[in-house]
Amino acid sequence: MSASLREEMELIEKHEEILGERAELLEQMESRREQLKLQRKQQVKEGEAARRRNATLLQDLQKIEDCLRGRQLPPPTILALETKYWASVEESIPAWEHFLQGKGPHPTDGPGQPSRRAKQQLKTHKETTKKTTNDQGLPPRPKPRTAR
Incomplete structure (x- = not known):
């Protein structure tokens, strides 16, 4: 009986260990799900901003095209x-x-x-050659002074 009691205790420990791992995995899955929700919300916001920006750009381009059509060649x-x-x-x-x-x-x-x-x-x-023939190695002449 002692062998079966020991086996039963080992099985109970393994069962508790498995339940602990399961609880950890469930927590990890829940946190990952929350992260994905936040990512999706952010992507939706970015997508909406991009759609608004693209719509504005298209309107601006349309205005420019209209102005260009109105010009004469x-x-x-x-x-x-x-x-x-x-x-x-x-x-x-x-x-x-x-x-x-x-x-x-x-x-x-x-x-x-x-x-x-x-x-x-x-x-x-x-x-x-013009410079060398005019210079002849002499210093420049002083400028004439005006009388005061």
Whole structure:
């Protein structure tokens, strides 16, 4: 009988242990459920705020579209000039790309003209030689004083 009594006591302890674990799990589940409820409420609030913001943005866009529809287009001559301008820009893009990559001359330089870089070097060379011939290593002259 003592063996069966010992087994019964062990079973009672296990049962109490299982009931304790069950109670813990139920508490955890309840707290998790509360967390999920709070998350859902927050998501609903954020969703409503987003819907209101989107509705406001759509109304603003509608107003802008209405304003743009009410405007008149520029005169046809200006539209034609604008079209020609953009066409010329698109035509000159390859020459400028070539120049900017350092592979060719400046697009506005003609075939008989020196490049802009050469012009600039010639100009700076003339300025430096002019300075050296005028200076001759002498200090600057004093400014004349006016009589008082």
